[in-house]
Amino acid sequence: MERTNSQLSCFQYLIAGPCAVESEEQVVETARRLWVQQTHFPIPLSFFRAGVWKPRSEADAFCGVGEKAFPWLQHISHDFGFQVCIEVANARHIELCAKYGIKAIWIGARTSVNPFIVQEIADAIHHSDFTVLVKNPIIPDVRLWLGNLERIEKAGIKKLLAVHRGFSDTTENIFRNAPMWDIPIALHLMRPDIPIICDPSHISGQRQYVKQLAQIAIDYGAMGLMIETHCNPCAALCDAAQQFTPEELSELLRSLTFKHSVSNTDDLLRQQRTLIHNIDHQLSQLLAKRFSIVKEIAHIKQEHDIPLLQPNQWNSVVQNYHQHTLQDDCYAKFLENFLDLLHHFSLEMQQNKKEL
Numbered sequence: 001m002e003r004t005n006s007q008l009s010c011f012q013y014l015i016a017g018p019c020a021v022e023s024e025e026q027v028v029e030t031a032r033r034l035w036v037q038q039t040h041f042p043i044p045l046s047f048f049r050a051g052v053w054k055p056r057s058e059a060d061a062f063c064g065v066g067e068k069a070f071p072w073l074q075h076i077s078h079d080f081g082f083q084v085c086i087e088v089a090n091a092r093h094i095e096l097c098a099k100y101g102i103k104a105i106w107i108g109a110r111t112s113v114n115p116f117i118v119q120e121i122a123d124a125i126h127h128s129d130f131t132v133l134v135k136n137p138i139i140p141d142v143r144l145w146l147g148n149l150e151r152i153e154k155a156g157i158k159k160l161l162a163v164h165r166g167f168s169d170t171t172e173n174i175f176r177n178a179p180m181w182d183i184p185i186a187l188h189l190m191r192p193d194i195p196i197i198c199d200p201s202h203i204s205g206q207r208q209y210v211k212q213l214a215q216i217a218i219d220y221g222a223m224g225l226m227i228e229t230h231c232n233p234c235a236a237l238c239d240a241a242q243q244f245t246p247e248e249l250s251e252l253l254r255s256l257t258f259k260h261s262v263s264n265t266d267d268l269l270r271q272q273r274t275l276i277h278n279i280d281h282q283l284s285q286l287l288a289k290r291f292s293i294v295k296e297i298a299h300i301k302q303e304h305d306i307p308l309l310q311p312n313q314w315n316s317v318v319q320n321y322h323q324h325t326l327q328d329d330c331y332a333k334f335l336e337n338f339l340d341l342l343h344h345f346s347l348e349m350q351q352n353k354k355e356l
């Protein structure tokens, strides 16, 4: 491998394995081929994932083989040295994990919408040494995701990870689930101490998009990836379109560009960061000054019965900004949103609804 682990210190978790345990042959064959490929991975496999119970939309869809999967998973741990991670959705599942020695679990996106069930799981694992991965809830609500992580944390769990797997959204149609990158970013800003890993398989829903999503996640600084891997994806009983063979996973991992650790780059960025810091300081002072003038304008308009909305005046403000615009679509979009926000708040303030 051309990369060393120390260079990849941002990338610490690699999780692979089938969507579901289907049979002993399928799960052992997948694990065996992952074990063979592992020497080409940037880091060793952190967990072999496999669903024992599957939360399916259709009532008659394959819903997992249940308890009989555990002895097969125990063999995988024993023969290949993989730590197994499975999905749990209630306290009974936790009991079975404890019975069969499973030490890593994930809370799925459908369970993650329900604080009662997450609390039931938290109570069942209280002060144990489980590693717990909490997937984002299917609804785009960062507080709910964070709340679930905190429920598990309050149960005394030390090894806690967040998994970004995308959100249900009827307006997006390329991906199975909308990535809504702003949400994992918001979570990261609120709790930088909780590692976030990305599950591009469930975001994409199709193999062809997994790589681009994995690269975006890594570019943002995701600390790991969970990628569904099956010995024969086309024959998979669930999520067939998004799974990779172990060999394809190996190729995909080799094609990604990983990031260096943040501490290594601090020196390189120090100068620019100081400049940005100073600019932000000036911006915040200027904005405060601008809004205090808006207040004065509000008084004058009120005294002289002048309407709040003055289209010509606002158009000249917009014009003024566009004189300095960069030739860049992204910046133009930013400016449009920024000016809308500025105008919106200026008008609100003039209606005396907002105080600075």
Ligand code: PEP
Pocket (backbone or CB within 6 Å): 019, 020, 051, 055, 107, 108, 109, 110, 135, 165, 202
């Ligand atoms: C899974 O990982 O197989 C799964 C069901 O995921 P999610 O809860 O993200 O849909």
Ligand code: MN
Pocket (backbone or CB within 6 Å): 019, 020, 202, 228, 238, 239
């Ligand atoms: Mn799946």
